[in-house]
Amino acid sequence: MGMNGVFVSFTAAWFLLVCHGPYVRPDVFEKFDLEAVHVDVDLDRAFHRVNERFLSVAIDASLVAEEKFMYLLASPKLKTLSSALSPGFLRFGGTKQDFMEFNPYSYHQHRRNSHRYLGDMCKRLELPPALEESLRKEWTLQALLLQQEERKGKYRKVRFTEYAVDLLYSFANCTGLDLIFGLNALLRTSANSWNSQNAQMLLDYCESRQYNMSWELGNEPNSYQKKAGVQVDGYQLGQDFVHLRRILSESKLYQFSGLYGPDVSQPRDHRRDLLEGFLENAAEAINACTWHHYYVNGRDTSLEDFLDPDVLDTLATKTYEVLETVAAASPRKRVWLGETSSAYGGGALGLSDTFAAGFMWLDKLGLGAKLGLDVVIRQVLIGSGTYHLVDDNLDPLPDYWLSVLYKRLVGPEVLRASVLSALKPRRRLRMYCHCTNKKSTSYKRGAVTLFALNLGKSTAEISLPAYLANSTAEAFVLQAPEPGEQGLLSRSVKLNGVVLKMVDERTLPELRGVHHHAGVPLSLPGFSFAFYVMTEAQASAC
Template structure:
């Protein structure tokens, strides 16, 4: 039997037979007025899990464009970048993107001795003078990359051991798990994958004992537009099978991860491509990956970034992919192998500002609830407008949001239903067990966001638990603040103390109350520290 209590905002009624496993908050209609946007009641089942995601659920990417000139890879040795990356662990770091399919490994064997992987992470730090020069040059390089993207004219890029060394050093020193994207556009006369260059790269990585996982190709549905080469799904699956066979011949990589096919979100022939891939390649991969963006970065608007209907399109696309994978390979893990707000490099003035956090946090909540196991954010550092770290290597609002998610949210997903007394549906809620590294067993974290210009109210079981509140708002009130590249946590602007020190992310302990307040245009994590959720207790 379930234990249950009903909270009415003016009175508390208990019905209990052992332990709390379900609560329902009901907001009295009398509480709504012109100054309050939505009042929301919630129904929650704390007795069982909906889904359990990978501990590295929130992961990040570095776009292969960073290696368009190899010198820019040295930015990954900057102390600030490594500090920021380390704080997001555990996580995967995917190195890939459009330009991975134009990259050719060109070893320079005479330079092998110049990089000593055994040197400490402190010794491998980037000198400040070089960091400043690279940041300045990178700003100019982004203009070159943007022109290439607009014209869809991509040059073949040669990379050496240095790119691999610097990537591995970055992930090794930050504690992330590297996934390296291989070039799938190297084809033979019969249009099968030419694996010789990948073999050379893999042999080098094995000689250095670099632990990493692998991918093959980026968005194969766009190969024809990018390079005039068409590869159907079935052939792609055979290519992955060939890569898996190659990995099995390696002592180091025979048990390493292989992920793919990194198709774009379902539309037209992309579904056929995924189906064909699953027929021949499902057994080769450890997880099936696909990419998702809500809107086109070149013609989107602020309204799109706050539109619940835009957010809900993720459900349709995700369920379509999950259904295809389940039919072909039951039990196969499904990941968002690359994702952000807007494709085309992001939306200028939106994807790197406070308002982007609504899309990002909702994607994390919805993806976990729907059954995806990993979500890889495009991009940690690099080109475009959707990065977590800016051109000065300082953290942007979505970085701080991601960091709070890592600290407060556990991998266990709980069931929550929200019932609004209004009709706008601009209060979005998700529920997880709290991160057990930060909170005791049985604590839960309510992920909340208010997309409205008016404050909102959520009814909660006030007497059952103290609450730690972490409320993120822009530095400026109202719509203007949505364009800000800064964010406040409980009223304090977040910024690094120095290049190797992050600020304390402290919650505010709330007194017992009948509801939680969500300010206008805010994102929040409410940790119910004594919820005693049965599903969140460790079994001894």
């Protein structure tokens, strides 16, 4: 192999963790023989480049079920946390979006005063501490009620005003995120086509305020029959999007704005037929094709699932199906994971908001970019359920810190990596490689970032070849705050041995790497994940 490839040798003892539901059973490990795993990375060229907003986030539309909770978006603490995830898209959508209607208090007055608040919006819309504390306490109960509604599958209609829109746009604008607003597609005419009247009123209001944003129409149309007794086929869904694109094209502000869809669930039987029919009619109307992915059902999953390589590999199967479908109908159309997390049904209680969830999240980021997805939108930044990045007290959870490190260290250029092994146990170490992010770091040009997750119990030692062994590195190792299963189920995380937490409500801690001396093998502890910035890789692709 030439000097422009990276040859990384891993030697580790692999163990198989066996669990039973609902979450954990006592540790039972089956020992494998020592295995040497070789990773070859092509440093000459990037084989794929993702959107610079690849890691993006969502706010669940359930937040507006009672409009007062939208004021949580004016929290200085939440704004501080969200700003660290910029650049990125902010999707406002989900199941509740198809039960929302815009009902402004003073629509015509706002049209006459279109620029009144734009100048000082970030300062004006800031939540006082006492009100924030009161809303946080009330939100805990509200989240339980929303979860009950989700389980029953009966959704009440919600009306929102211009104040909710102002708060949402202010939040996105003040944190450097690009807003995507999900419109209600279940407003139908007698002919079962989309009724755009309410959306038109919302668009007019947003344009009067000069709110620069993108749009979606509907959420998981494959489930309309189950949710609302409405059947929409691919042809009609496509016509609805063509209708929306026509409306946008007539707007001075939105004629070139993004339109994304159809936000169908992962392909299976009629869902794939729905996607095919949609693309045949509306591929030109959308900027990217969106679909949703979750690994497991949050109501009957286990810790074992979160650590199972076979479960992680299901993402590749579903992604290939979607990419093939889109390529057949519209070659070169970009594909997004428009909504995704660990477990559907609001997440897995005691798992989706813990350290263990990071294995699914980091692998999805690595594998998704490698497969060719352009954007991955995490469900959710804040909202009901247990798969959020920020909890009901607005404190960051382990996946939040993982996301911030990914944002800072991983660039959009994806390098081709292949893992070779003579043995075939279930692979417990997974690695990906990108150019290091040039915009948010001061590392030398040509630096690369290796990131890996170790699903096994034992430490993996990573030996680099001579031409990389002489290079220094920065290591960012994330571990549970304590060993054993209880550590994996913790809602905290350690970076290089230090538990991460905010300094105060407006300040994040320094996320420092550990200097790694040249010539010393890298080391990845069991049940951990890490980023290694190879500062002197001199990759021509980077």
